[in-house]
Amino acid sequence: MTPVAAPNVFIIDDSALVRQVLADTLRSENINVIGTAPDPIFARQKMEKNWPDVILLDMEMPRMDGMTFLKQLMQERPTPVIICSTLTEKGAQLTIDAMAAGAVSVLTKSSVGVRDGLNELKGQLIRAIREASQARPVRNHIVHSAPTAVPKSQPAQALSYRTTDRVVAIGTSTGGTQALEAVLSALPPDAPGIVAVQHMPEKFTAAFAKRLNSVSRIEVREAQDGDRVYAGLALIAPGGRHMELVRSGAQYRVRIFDGPHVTRHKPSVDVLFRSVAQVAGHNATGIIMTGMGDDGARGLKLMKDKGAATVAQDETSCVVFGMPREAIKLGAVDIVTPLKQIPQLIMQRCAPREEPARRPGGL
Known part of the structure; x- marks a missing residue:
C-alpha cells in the first residue's frame, strides 16, 4: 500500500507566537510547513513559488483581512482552508461566513494560541489538516456568499x-x-x-x-x-x-x-x-x-x-x-x-x- 504523502501547509496569522507554535507542532507530526506569513499579501507572494495543499488562516489581520483573502482565493485558485477563529460571538459569526465562502473547517484560536492548550488540540489539528488535504473546494460555490433576509411566506x-x-x-x-x-x-x-x-x-x-x-x-x-x-x-x-x-x-x-x-x-x-x-x-x-x-x-x-x-x-x-x-x-x-x-x-x-x-x- 502506497503511503499517503504528508500535506504541505501554509500558515497565515498576524501573531508571531501563533505561527511559531503551529509550525513547531505540525513539524513534530511530520506535516510539511512550507511557509508562514503575518498577512495574506505576504502569504500570496510566498505561495506563488510553492502552492500549499492546505492553508491555516486567521480572520483578523492588518492590510487584508482573512475574509477578503478567502473570497479572492476561492474565485481564483480554490484551496482547502482551515479557519483559526476565536470563541467570541463576533469571531463565531465571522467564521460561519468564512465557511459559507468556502473554508472547510474551523479550529478555536483560544487553544491554538496557547502552548499548553495546543497539546490538547493537537490531535484535532492534525486530523483537520489531513481531512482538509483531501477536500475539493470549487469556484463559485452554489451557496450564498453572505446572508440575506429571506421572507418566510408561511411563518x-x-x-x-x-x-x-x-x-x-x-x-x-x-x-x-x-x-x-x-x-x-x-x-x-x-x-x-x-x-x-x-x-x-x-x-x-x-x-x-x-x-x-x-x-x-x-x-x-x-x-x-x-x-x-x-x-x-x-x-x-x-x-x-x-x-x-x-x-x-x-x-x-x-x-x-x-x-x-x-x-x-x-x-x-x-x-x-x-x-x-x-x-x-x-x-x-x-x-x-x-x-x-x-x-x-x-x-x-x-x-x-x-x-x-x-x-x-x-x-x-x-x-x-x-x-x-x-x-x-x-x-x-x-x-x-x-x-x-x-x-x-x-x-x-x-x-x-x-x-x-x-x-x-x-x-
Missing part, C-alpha cells in the same frame, strides 16, 4: 400546531456547512421536520443556525433539550453535545445531552441516526452528505434496516466523499444523488399520500 408559528409523522435526519461534516445551506435554503415553508448534525466546535452552531435561518424559508435554529420537531422547522445539534430524537406521545422531540465522543465526534451523526431508526422507523428519511471519516454509516444502515429511506450525496458534488462512501460500502444507502437533487427528494419522500379518486356518482 413557522403557523405550522407549530402540526405534528408531522415524517422526519428527516441529516448528517454531514467537512464541506457540510455549504451543503446544508444549499439543501435547507431550497426547501419550501411546509418542508418536513428536520434534525441535523454538522460536525462543528462548541459555540459556533448557534451562529451557523442563525445564518441558515436568514437564507431559508423554513425556520432554522440551534436545538435545545426538549424542542419539538415539526413541519417547517430544522434543528441543528449544538456543538459539543449529542442530539437524539425521542417520542413524546404523538410528537417528536429532541434530547440534547453530554457524553463521550462517538466515532470521534460530539455531536455524532451515528447517535442521531440510531435514535431516528428506533423512534421513527419507516416514517424517517436519512441523508448523509459530504464529510471525512465514517460517522453516520452504521446509524444510516440501522435506519434502512428499520424501513427508512436513505440517501447519500454523490462523489462529484461532495467536498469530501468519505462519509457517503463508507455508508454506501456498508449497504446503508438506497439512493446516491447530486446535492442539488436532495431538496426535491425530501419533498417527494415526505409528500402526503393522496387518496384514490372517487368515481362520479359512486362511492
Whole structure:
C-alpha cells in the first residue's frame, strides 16, 4: 500500500507566537510547513513559488483581512482552508461566513494560541489538516456568499400546531456547512421536520443556525433539550453535545445531552441516526452528505434496516466523499444523488399520500 504523502501547509496569522507554535507542532507530526506569513499579501507572494495543499488562516489581520483573502482565493485558485477563529460571538459569526465562502473547517484560536492548550488540540489539528488535504473546494460555490433576509411566506408559528409523522435526519461534516445551506435554503415553508448534525466546535452552531435561518424559508435554529420537531422547522445539534430524537406521545422531540465522543465526534451523526431508526422507523428519511471519516454509516444502515429511506450525496458534488462512501460500502444507502437533487427528494419522500379518486356518482 502506497503511503499517503504528508500535506504541505501554509500558515497565515498576524501573531508571531501563533505561527511559531503551529509550525513547531505540525513539524513534530511530520506535516510539511512550507511557509508562514503575518498577512495574506505576504502569504500570496510566498505561495506563488510553492502552492500549499492546505492553508491555516486567521480572520483578523492588518492590510487584508482573512475574509477578503478567502473570497479572492476561492474565485481564483480554490484551496482547502482551515479557519483559526476565536470563541467570541463576533469571531463565531465571522467564521460561519468564512465557511459559507468556502473554508472547510474551523479550529478555536483560544487553544491554538496557547502552548499548553495546543497539546490538547493537537490531535484535532492534525486530523483537520489531513481531512482538509483531501477536500475539493470549487469556484463559485452554489451557496450564498453572505446572508440575506429571506421572507418566510408561511411563518413557522403557523405550522407549530402540526405534528408531522415524517422526519428527516441529516448528517454531514467537512464541506457540510455549504451543503446544508444549499439543501435547507431550497426547501419550501411546509418542508418536513428536520434534525441535523454538522460536525462543528462548541459555540459556533448557534451562529451557523442563525445564518441558515436568514437564507431559508423554513425556520432554522440551534436545538435545545426538549424542542419539538415539526413541519417547517430544522434543528441543528449544538456543538459539543449529542442530539437524539425521542417520542413524546404523538410528537417528536429532541434530547440534547453530554457524553463521550462517538466515532470521534460530539455531536455524532451515528447517535442521531440510531435514535431516528428506533423512534421513527419507516416514517424517517436519512441523508448523509459530504464529510471525512465514517460517522453516520452504521446509524444510516440501522435506519434502512428499520424501513427508512436513505440517501447519500454523490462523489462529484461532495467536498469530501468519505462519509457517503463508507455508508454506501456498508449497504446503508438506497439512493446516491447530486446535492442539488436532495431538496426535491425530501419533498417527494415526505409528500402526503393522496387518496384514490372517487368515481362520479359512486362511492
